[in-house]
């Protein structure tokens with residue numbers, strides 16, 4: 001006897017490749033059969049023309065709870081994630097208080113399970129209070145109920161090489177990974193807010209040169225190699241970083257004892273630095289929007305696997321933090337609800353990536369990097385039914401006021417994006433149906 005109603009997804013294109021019927025029962029994929037061959041279930045989704053992907057996984061989400069529940073909560077961020085096709089998100093540690101203890105990590109984990117829309121997996125801070133000095137309780141967080149595997153001081157760079165080395169050594173014991181916000185602070189300090197170049201000069205904004213990212217990425221891959229550990233590069237934003245990654249990945253593959261992985265955000269794949277010309281703080285983000293040549297290098301690196309994953313860096317902000325003069329406004333943009341549409345527009349519509357590639361960079365690889373079991377799995381019988389059904393033909397014009405996030409700092413407002421999320425299933429339960437929260 002089946003506890004839950006059964007669900008048949010009829011005639012979906014699995015990863016954009018073969019058309020099949022998928023039967024979901026008791027939270028799992030019960031059967032995958034040729035299109036039109038599986039018998040009716042309690043409920044049927046007619047998925048003709050839709051693409052079925054493993055549920056999306058975001059390595060980089062700011063949920064703001066605890067501390068800034070006026071900008072986002074675990075519940076509202078989970079809603080945005082589900083609408084965006086996500087079944088798991090990694091919640092960054094720069095909350096108030098910081099997620100730097102086992103208790104704090106368990107609290108975030110519990111809030112995620114209470115919301116029940118996506119698996120919220122806490123990221124642990126690398127250093128206490130994100131101060132960059134003393135290591136946080138990495139082992140205790142790893143052994144906690146939350147099972148933390150990804151550690152990051154994101155928002156800040158672990159600038160001290162000795163601290164970074166120790167963190168890399170420490171996380172090896174439990175298969176953890178350090179996700180680095182690469183920003184060398186003497187080259188790009190806290191006020192740096194615009195790509196250093198033509199526009200920072202014209203607008204009189206403090207410059208954030210690409211080399212401030214590249215020197216940290218170069219240093220960290222050497223430290224990962226030295227310690228035999230795993231480093232992950234958060235929000236890669238420059239062509240120089242891509243060059244370092246290409247070299248480092250070749251070394252790591254040859255050595256077989258360490259690894260480097262990297263993510264790129266949707267905004268760094270499509271938006272460019274001249275958008276700051278109007279001093280609109282919506283376009284203020286860290287790292288900053290870069291010139292065309294960087295954007296092109298990031299697209300190429302994502303397509304060829306040098307960059308492993310797309311991660312949103314979803315960074316909600318209350319109006320009173322964002323609506324300031326450019327130099328004083330908070331850094332960050334919304335991203336969860338629009339990521340798939342941006343990737344479809346930039347990479348799939350243009351023929352640079354297939355839907356199977358999208359499944360790799362938005363689900364399989366991020367789940368593997370984060371060590372999330374049950375996500376990013378093949379669409380096959382016996383696997384957990386964490387699935388996203390995409391309508392590749394449904395272009396949408398983004399309306400920031402239609403967002404389920406609490407915040408409105410949406411750089412995609414008014415833009416047309418190709419493809420949209422039709423249905424999201426978390427362990428067989430629809431969190432989103434026909435593009436809306438179920």
Ligand SMILES: [Zn+2]
Pocket residue numbers: 154155156181234235286287
């Ligand atoms: Zn960051």
